[in-house]
Amino acid sequence: MSFLRVENLCVDLKGSGDRLLRGVSLNVGAGEVMGLVGESGAGKSMIGKAILGILPRSAGVVDGVIELDGENLLALPPKVRRQRIGAKAALIPQDPLTALNPSRRIAPQITDRLVDILGWDRARANDRAREILAEVHIADPDRVLRSYPHELSGGMRQRILIASAFAAEPKLIVADEPTTALDVTVQKQILRLIRDMQARHGTALLFVTHDLGVVAKICQKMTVLYGGLVVEQTDVHGFFRAPAHPYSRALLAATPRHDDPAASLNPVPDDIIQAVRAEVAAADRNWRNG
Numbered sequence: 001m002s003f004l005r006v007e008n009l010c011v012d013l014k015g016s017g018d019r020l021l022r023g024v025s026l027n028v029g030a031g032e033v034m035g036l037v038g039e040s041g042a043g044k045s046m047i048g049k050a051i052l053g054i055l056p057r058s059a060g061v062v063d064g065v066i067e068l069d070g071e072n073l074l075a076l077p078p079k080v081r082r083q084r085i086g087a088k089a090a091l092i093p094q095d096p097l098t099a100l101n102p103s104r105r106i107a108p109q110i111t112d113r114l115v116d117i118l119g120w121d122r123a124r125a126n127d128r129a130r131e132i133l134a135e136v137h138i139a140d141p142d143r144v145l146r147s148y149p150h151e152l153s154g155g156m157r158q159r160i161l162i163a164s165a166f167a168a169e170p171k172l173i174v175a176d177e178p179t180t181a182l183d184v185t186v187q188k189q190i191l192r193l194i195r196d197m198q199a200r201h202g203t204a205l206l207f208v209t210h211d212l213g214v215v216a217k218i219c220q221k222m223t224v225l226y227g228g229l230v231v232e233q234t235d236v237h238g239f240f241r242a243p244a245h246p247y248s249r250a251l252l253a254a255t256p257r258h259d260d261p262a263a264s265l266n267p268v269p270d271d272i273i274q275a276v277r278a279e280v281a282a283a284d285r286n287w288r289n290g
């Protein structure tokens with residue numbers, strides 16, 4: 001059984017009614033890693049935010065099911081939903097510089113969630129923070145817990161956010177481009193850390209990225225999105241052997257090769273973009289005609 005089951009998820013922009021997610025369905029099993037790929041604006045982050053209940057105020061779920069651990073989150077009262085999500089899921093955000101509050105020390109930024117959502121006492125939460133920082137290879141957890149974010153490097157802050165995401169032993173983590181904001185040299189270490197932590201804890205992971213090279217390294221399954229529509233969903237080996245959809249093939253051809261970064265890129269050709277846009281328009285017609 002899937003730990004996360006998303007079925008026909010539709011998200012609209014309030015007011016205009018513009019559709020941002022067009023009937024997205026995906027399943028992530030316990031301990032499984034699913035990559036979510038697509039160009040900028042495809043709706044990758046919206047999916048993660050809908051699952052975690054942190055959609056921007058301007059957007060709303062208008063249809064679908066988001067089932068976490070067998071329970072439809074959208075059918076729960078908001079307070080219960082927040083509690084369930086807090087206990088079972090967590091986010092590794094994109095930008096470690098803005099994700100931490102600059103005016104607070106690190107300790108409460110890790111422990112508040114454990115205290116508020118899981119009801120732990122402060123001493124237990126502090127022990128856990130120390131333990132989980134050591135697990136992400138932070139040599140001096142006590143010093144780091146007393147520090148303010150600006151006293152720490154970007155890579156260090158991302159380690160803290162990773163530790164924080166794993167602190168309450170969630171069964172699902174959404175990682176939204178967790179290495180994009182970092183130096184290239186740090187990216188590899190952070191990616192390896194996420195993969196190691198995921199494997200050790202057996203956490204299901206929804207990994208948002210536009211980097212197919214990263215998908216090849218850490219994911220078992222992947223979902224390709226365009227314009228809020230699922231274009232292809234497959235296992236990663238199958239995708240790299242033979243992507244089924246013309247748009248996926250073009251996306252693969254447009255991916256810089258890590259072994260030869262100087263190789264010229266083939267942008268996704270216009271006719272392929274036109275064709276996938278026509279699919280998006282057809283999906284909208286179907287939905288309007290009920």
Ligand SMILES: Nc1ncnc2c1ncn2[C@@H]1O[C@H](COP(=O)(O)OP(=O)(O)OP(=O)(O)O)[C@@H](O)[C@H]1O
Pocket residue numbers: 013020038039040041042043044045046047056058059210
């Ligand atoms: N706060 C917001 N209010 C209204 N629309 C938004 C908001 N954030 C994103 N959108 C729109 O929702 C759609 C999906 O955006 P989303 O952020 O999910 O894309 P993405 O695939 O994560 O792109 P990127 O790779 O740039 O992060 C886009 O059309 C975008 O313009």
Ligand SMILES: [Mg+2]
Pocket residue numbers: 044045046176
């Ligand atoms: Mg995004």
